[in-house]
Amino acid sequence: MSKPLKQIHLAAHFPGVNNTTVWSDPEAGSHIEFSSFAHFARTAERAKFDFLFLAEGLRLREQGGRIYDLDVVGRPDTFTVLAALAAVTEHLGLTGTINSTFNEPYEVARQFASLDHLSGGRAAWNVVTSWDAFTGENFRRGGFLPQEERYSRAKEFLATANELFDSWDGGEIVADQETGVFLRDAKAGAFVHTGQHFDIEGRFNVPRSPQGRPVVFQAGDSDEGREFAAAGADAIFSRYASPDAGRAFYTDVKNRLAKYGRREDQLLILPAASFILGDTDEEAEELAHDVRRQQVSGATALKHLEFVWNRDLSSYDPDGPLPDIDPDISDTHISKGRAQVRMYRDPLATAREWRELAAARNWSIRDLVIETGNRQNFIGSPETVARTVNDYVQSDAADGFILVPHITPTGLDPFADKVVPLLQERGVFRTDYAGTTLRDHLGLEALS
C-alpha cells in the first residue's frame, strides 16, 4: 500500500521591506494602505490558504550611516493590521511577528488573546528575538540584552505568556443575570512567574480565547532556534525551500521533537517561497529573469556587495568588474538593522570566491548579485509549479509553503487562480475550510 498523500499547507506573506519586493513595476501598489492588505487577505482566503503572515520592523535599516532608501521602506503595525483584517475575512489565520526582546509578556499576551477573541480563533504568533542596541535605541530599555541571552529571554517570554493564557481555563465567565454571578472563580487570571528574565505576578485580564493560546511560529535557524521550535512551536517559518536543503532541515528539526515528548505532526515546517508563473515554462523563465533585474538594480547590487566588503562601494560601476580591494573586516558594520550582514562569516573568503566566479563567468557586479542572490523558488507554468510544490511536500522537504509574491498587493492572485485549483484536483489541498480556527486549518489538536 502506498503512503497516503500529505495535505499541503499554504500561507501568504505580505511582501515588504527587502529587495524581493518590486516597487518600480506599474502594477505595484501601496504597502501601507489598508486596501492593499484587504485585497491580499481576501485573495488568500478565496484560495483557502491557512493563514496570512506579517513581518515586523522596529528600526529602519541603515547603510553607511544613512537610512536605506532603495527598497520598500516603512510598514504598518502588525497587531493593528491583523485585527483590522479579522473584519474583512472569516477563516484566514492571522499570523504576526512579534519580538520577544522589546516587549513584555503581559502586554503581548493581552494583545494575542484579544486578537484571538476578535478573530474567532485565528491568531498566531511568530516569536522572534533581537538583541542589538541599534533597535534598542527606539525603546525604553535600550540595548539591554546580551546576544547570548536572546533565546533564553524568548523561551521564558513564551513560557510566561503561556502561563498567562492558561490562567483562565475558559469556564469562569458565568454572567448569570438572575443570580448576579459574573465570575465563577474570584481568582480567575491569577499568576505568579519568577524567573531569570521576568519576575511578575498578578491577574491576567483577558479571559481564555477561542484557541486557548495563539498558534506559535518560530523563524530562527540557529541550533538554539531549532531547539526552541522543537520544544514549543507549532510551526517553523524556515528559509529552505529547495529539495535537498529542505529535506535536511526537515529531518533535523523533526528528529529533535522526540526528546520533548512531541510527535512529528505537532510541528509543521513551512519555508518561505517565491514564485513566478507564466503560461509556459519558457515564458516563466523569461519573466523570472526580468523580475530579477527589477529586484537588483545597479545601485542595489552595489549595496549588496557592501554587505561583504563592508566598505562604501558607491564609486564602482555596477556593470563593471568586482572590486579588487579586500573587505574591511573591522568590527564596525556598514549596514545596520538587517540579517544578511551576519550571513558572511568569512568576508575575505567570500570576496575571493566571488571575484573568481565573476571572472570565470564574465559577470559584472550586478550579474553576480543577481546570480548568487535568492532566485525565485518556483518558476514555471501553473502545471509545473503545482507539480513541484506537491513533490517537495510529498518528499518531506516541507509541509507546505509561505508564499511571498514580488508584487503588492496583486502578486498572489495568479497563484490563487491558477495553481491552487491544480493542487485541489490532485487532492492535496482543501477545497474548503473544514474548521473555523487556525489550529483546525493546520491540523493541530485543540488545547485541552
Next chain:
Amino acid sequence: MHLAVALDGTGWHPASWREPVARPREVFTAGYWADLVAEAERGLLDFVTIEDGLGPQSSHFLDPDERTDQVRGRLDAVLVAARIAPLTRHIGIVPTVVATHTEPFHISKAIATLDYVSSGRAGLRVQITARPNEAAHFGRRTIPRIEAYDSPDTQEAVTELFDEAADYVEVVRRLWDSWEDDAEIRDVATGRFIDRDKLHYIDFEGRHFSVKGPSITPRPPQGQPIVTVLAHDTVPYRLVARQADIGYVTPHDTDQARAIVAEIRAEQRAAGRADEPLHVFGDLVVFLDDDPAEAVARRERLDALAGEPYTSDAPIFTGTPNQLADLLQELAAAGLTGFRLRPGVVGHDLPAITRGLVPELQRRDAFRRAYEAETLRGLLGLPRPANRYAAVATATV
C-alpha cells in the same frame, strides 16, 4: 456641539450587565463592539472612546478586588478599535492606551496604523496608572502605594507619572511627524523608494526614556491622530494643555466648568500653545429615559443590584434626553466645546443618546444632521497639522 460616547463593557454602572439588554456574555466578541459603534455612528457622533487597563477592573481605585458580581476582563482597546474600524465609515475611534507601562514607539505605530485602517479617524486616550498591582504585571518598575492623596509624596509621584505621560505623547507625536507626507517618492530613475532627507530622527532624550526614531510607519492620514486626556486636577490639566487635542473634564455645575476651562486655557498659554485649537469636553455618566421617574427608578434598581449607590468621578445625569440637552447647552455656554457621555447601561443609554438626545439637539440646531467631514480632525474642526520637521527643513533653506 461635539458629542462622543465612552464605551466600557456593558456600561458604566457596575450592575449594568444584569439588565436584559446588556449581552454580558458577548463583551469579548467582535460583533458586540461592532454593534455598539454602528449605533454610535447612526447617531452621527464624533467619536467613541474605548476604555482599557493593564489589570482587571476593580471596585477600589488603587487595589484589585475579588468580586465575582461585576464584569471582569477586557480586550485590548487598540485591537478592538482596529477590528471595528473597517466596518464603519465616518465615526472617530479612540482607544485608551496606558503610558506608564507601554512603549511609545509601539503605540505611535499602532495608532498611526489605526489611522490608516480607518482612513483618518483615529485618536488615542492616554492614561497613566498608579496601581502597584499593575506595575507588578510588568515587573520593570515599582510604583509606590498612594496612602494619602494630598501628601507631598503622593503629589510628587503623580506629577512624575503625568510628566512621563507628557514625554510619552511628545515621542508619539514626533514619531508621527518623523516621515514627511511626501517622503515616499518611488523614483524609478534613481532607484530610490523614499527621499530619506524627508525622514527624521526624533532624538528624544527625556528623564524617563529616550527614543531615536524615525517611525517604521509613514505619517498617518491625519498627520497627527487626535490625542485626548481625562483630567480632574491641575497636574493632569497641565498634560491636557501641553499635549492634548481634547481634554475631558468633570465639572459638576456651570461655575465649575467655567473655572476649569479658564485654568486649562491659562495652562495652555503657559505651555506656549495659546494659538492651537484645544477642545475641552465635559464627561457625564448618563441614565436616560423618556419619563424622568423611569430613569431614576432604573438607576435605583441598578444600585440595589449592586448593593450600593453608584458614584463616579464625573457628574451623573439621570433624566430625559430633553433635560440632558438643556444641561449640555448650559455647560457649553460656560465654555465646554463638547461632551463625552458615559452610558450607564450601554444597551439602553447608547440608543437613548443616538435616538433621543441627538434628534433633540438637532431640533435645537445644536448638532450636525449629517457627517460633514471624512476625518476625525475634520469632524472636530481641527486642521491637519503641518509637519514640524518639514517646517524646520524649510526654515533652514
